Amino acid sequence: MVDKIAYPVQLIQPDGRRVFRPDYTSLVRDIGPDQLRDLYEDLVAARRMDVEAVALQRQGELGLWAPLLGQEAAQVGSARALRPDDYAFISYREHAVAYCRGVDPGVMTRMWRGCAHSAWDPSSVNVTNPAIVVGSQGLHATGYAMGAHLDGAEIATIAYFGDGATSQGDLAEALGFSMSFNAPVVFFCQNNQFAISEPVHLQSPVPIAQRAAGYGMPALRVDGNDVLAVLAVTRQATQRAREGSGPTFIEAVTYRMGPHTTSDDPTRYRAAAETEIWKARDPIDRMRRLLEREGLLSDEFLARVQATADAVAARLRSGTVEAPDPAPLDLFDHVYSTDHPLIDEEREQYAAYLAGFAGIEEALS
Amino acid sequence: MTTTTLSLGGALNAGLRRALEHDRKVVIMGEDVGRLGGVFRVTDTLQKDFGDNRVIDTPLAESGIVGAAFGMALRGYRPVCEIQFDGFVYPAFDQIVSQVAKIHYRTQGRVTAPLTIRIPFGGGIGAVEHHSESPEAYFVHTAGLRVVTPSNPADAFHMIQQAVAADDPVVFFEPKRRYWDKAEFDVDAEPDLPLHRARVAREGTDATIVAYGSVVPTALSAASIAADEGHSLEVIDLRSLSPIDFDTVEASVRKTGRLVVAHEASTFLGLGAEIAARISERCFYQLDAPVLRVGGFDVPYPPSKLERHHLPDADRLLDAVDRSLAA
Numbered sequence: 001m002v003d004k005i006a007y008p009v010q011l012i013q014p015d016g017r018r019v020f021r022p023d024y025t026s027l028v029r030d031i032g033p034d035q036l037r038d039l040y041e042d043l044v045a046a047r048r049m050d051v052e053a054v055a056l057q058r059q060g061e062l063g064l065w066a067p068l069l070g071q072e073a074a075q076v077g078s079a080r081a082l083r084p085d086d087y088a089f090i091s092y093r094e095h096a097v098a099y100c101r102g103v104d105p106g107v108m109t110r111m112w113r114g115c116a117h118s119a120w121d122p123s124s125v126n127v128t129n130p131a132i133v134v135g136s137q138g139l140h141a142t143g144y145a146m147g148a149h150l151d152g153a154e155i156a157t158i159a160y161f162g163d164g165a166t167s168q169g170d171l172a173e174a175l176g177f178s179m180s181f182n183a184p185v186v187f188f189c190q191n192n193q194f195a196i197s198e199p200v201h202l203q204s205p206v207p208i209a210q211r212a213a214g215y216g217m218p219a220l221r222v223d224g225n226d227v228l229a230v231l232a233v234t235r236q237a238t239q240r241a242r243e244g245s246g247p248t249f250i251e252a253v254t255y256r257m258g259p260h261t262t263s264d265d266p267t268r269y270r271a272a273a274e275t276e277i278w279k280a281r282d283p284i285d286r287m288r289r290l291l292e293r294e295g296l297l298s299d300e301f302l303a304r305v306q307a308t309a310d311a312v313a314a315r316l317r318s319g320t321v322e323a324p325d326p327a328p329l330d331l332f333d334h335v336y337s338t339d340h341p342l343i344d345e346e347r348e349q350y351a352a353y354l355a356g357f358a359g360i361e362e363a364l365s
Numbered sequence: 366m367t368t369t370t371l372s373l374g375g376a377l378n379a380g381l382r383r384a385l386e387h388d389r390k391v392v393i394m395g396e397d398v399g400r401l402g403g404v405f406r407v408t409d410t411l412q413k414d415f416g417d418n419r420v421i422d423t424p425l426a427e428s429g430i431v432g433a434a435f436g437m438a439l440r441g442y443r444p445v446c447e448i449q450f451d452g453f454v455y456p457a458f459d460q461i462v463s464q465v466a467k468i469h470y471r472t473q474g475r476v477t478a479p480l481t482i483r484i485p486f487g488g489g490i491g492a493v494e495h496h497s498e499s500p501e502a503y504f505v506h507t508a509g510l511r512v513v514t515p516s517n518p519a520d521a522f523h524m525i526q527q528a529v530a531a532d533d534p535v536v537f538f539e540p541k542r543r544y545w546d547k548a549e550f551d552v553d554a555e556p557d558l559p560l561h562r563a564r565v566a567r568e569g570t571d572a573t574i575v576a577y578g579s580v581v582p583t584a585l586s587a588a589s590i591a592a593d594e595g596h597s598l599e600v601i602d603l604r605s606l607s608p609i610d611f612d613t614v615e616a617s618v619r620k621t622g623r624l625v626v627a628h629e630a631s632t633f634l635g636l637g638a639e640i641a642a643r644i645s646e647r648c649f650y651q652l653d654a655p656v657l658r659v660g661g662f663d664v665p666y667p668p669s670k671l672e673r674h675h676l677p678d679a680d681r682l683l684d685a686v687d688r689s690l691a692a
Contacts, residue, residue: 089436116473117467117470117471117472117473118471118472118475121472121475122439122472122475122476123475123476128439129471129472133459133463133464136432136459136460136463137466138430138432139428139429139432139433139435139436140433140435140436140439140458140464141436142429142432142433143432143433143434143435143436143437143438143439143440144436144437144439144440145436146433146436146437146438146440147436147437147439147440147441147442150392150418150442151440166392169456170428170429170432170459170460173424173426173428173432174428174429174433175430176426176429177423177424177426177429177433180423180424183423226397241446269446277405301638302421333473333474334469334473334474335469335508335509335534336469336509336511337469337472337474337477337532337533338531338532338533340511340561340608341561341610341611341612342606342607342609343508
């Protein structure tokens with residue numbers, strides 16, 4: 001596998017034609033018309049959800065959002081390769097991974113609105129809360145996989161990170177640990193070409209997947225805008241993990257079409273012409289062309305997709321605007337799992353302080 | 366009753382053995398913890414007896430040790446990480462303070478990280494640089510961590526088991542120059558105190574010395590010398606640095622009216638500063654003298670030929686006691 005890293009795996013060309021790769025096509029042999037349509041629906045729903053969240057940020061309902069625009073195929077393809085008992089360690093842009101794993105769109109924005117640091121219970125969907133310190137989650141996934149390995153559980157753990165994170169020492173340590181302990185983990189890099197403003201060649205002069213080779217780890221590059229190819233390679237990697245063959249590194253070559261976050265201005269660091277090139281490789285358009293070529297598009301189907309996407313967006317919107325603010329004394333909850341006198345003392349003191357305003361508020365109202 | 370004489374290091378070994386026996390989810394991981402038994406032999410024979418899936422030699426990567434242990438904790442394990450020396454913990458600092466310490470808060474209590482991070486700390490063994498530091502204030506300043514340190518074999522035996530059993534992450538500092546101190550105690554007795562409580566190590570009436578870890582025996586010998594000179598010193602062994610058991614310290618200061626805080630770490634913004642501030646608030650009218658601090662100087666840990674000047678000894682403690690009594 002290592003010698004193939006310069007040649008991204010592709011199963012659908014940008015114009016929607018299939019690419020025949022016997023080694024990878026066989027991995028998605030079961031993906032028939034219905035499954036292709038479902039993948040398309042996921043891609044559209046993910047984008048619709050993301051667009052809604054960006055709008056909510058612009059309307060002042062969210063403090064920040066990290067748009068996934070352009071990375072739908074990398075996320076949907078990899079997430080749909082997972083089984084329910086597999087475990088995903090994500091970063092802050094993996095909204096579509098969370099969606100595919102069953103996170104309720106109505107709670108998706110909790111962290112970004114500032115209501116809580118986490119939006120969901122990780123154990124309910126086997127997806128962690130997003131890692132903000134990039135690269136740290138590579139080690140967590142490795143440790144989780146080591147534990148799964150010791151348990152004899154036939155599951156895969158997957159760590160999502162970007163191209164910038166591969167420069168972090170923690171990720172290097174994760175690659176080393178996972179090889180030393182044959183940990184059943186998949187390192188899934190979404191190379192979206194930029195770490196905020198820094199182009200990928202500043203992180204690495206060689207293809208990122210090549211770094212894994214130094215650890216002796218099987219690695220490959222996949223066209224990250226090709227949902228079918230991503231599904232195929234992630235299935236292969238998770239299968240390797242489950243059968244005890246150890247870690248795999250996947251570099252999904254994609255492009256962040258929007259800003260890093262809603263606070264970012266990409267016009268300062270990249271040319272519009274470059275973005276245009278990638279627009280022609282849009283993951284959703286590509287899938288639509290495939291469906292069209294194969295006669296799988298119908299008005300009825302498109303209406304269904306639209307209805308699903310609208311429902312997801314509506315749920316995300318209502319969940320956001322209706323999310324209650326946390327109570328002031330929630331501040332002190334869950335710092336420790338057992339009582340801590342310092343926290344208890346501060347909670348009591350602040351409660352007494354706040355109680356001092358009760359009479360004033362009554363008098364004013 | 367099983368009375369045994371153990372060194373502090375031997376007591377930790379015995380405590381870790383009990384923890385491994387008690388819960389099959391307990392794993393030990395770190396550099397050289399397996400066949401070698403750790404550079405201080407604290408994990409001696411444990412890999413032989415429990416296997417290399419329970420006592421895991423890791424690559425030389427501290428962030429990796431703590432980060433991977435954190436991931437194992439998420440899978441339901443109770444890892445005990447060994448950081449070989451105090452000055453080696455800094456590469457793992459981010460994992461400890463940003464990840465391990467915060468996961469319970471970040472997840473609204475849905476996820477716990479029952480990790481124990483063992484760190485031999487402090488000087489006095491003639492080591493080269495990066496092997497004698499006292500980094501406890503960095504961790505005490507981070508909400509979400511519990512930080513403890515035993516000063517004697519009996520506490521070491523019980524506290525390591527309590528730390529491993531705790532659902533919160535515990536940074537467990539081991540006073541390395543006391544590893545070879547021996548004491549006789551009952552290994553089948555229940556621990557006298559919960560993990561977060563301080564212990565009155567010696568009762569007295571004229572002034573209180575608060576210390577922890579390696580400085581507790583120093584404070585006790587200072588108290589013996591003072592007794593010969595007609596002064597009765599109370600010595601408190603904090604044991605827990607986060608949380609600090611201020612109630613026990615306050616009760617002592619209400620009795621004696623004078624407080625000296627002693628530690629090896631540099632004085633500036635060390636634990637002594639926090640204790641002085643809190644006790645000044647709680648005991649303003651009971652204090653007969655300002656709270657004094659005796660600590661390491663505000664310099665990097667010096668070469669070992671100078672460390673006897675840097676480390677608080679009984680004379681420097683008694684000098685502070687004299688100043689307190691004279692006020």
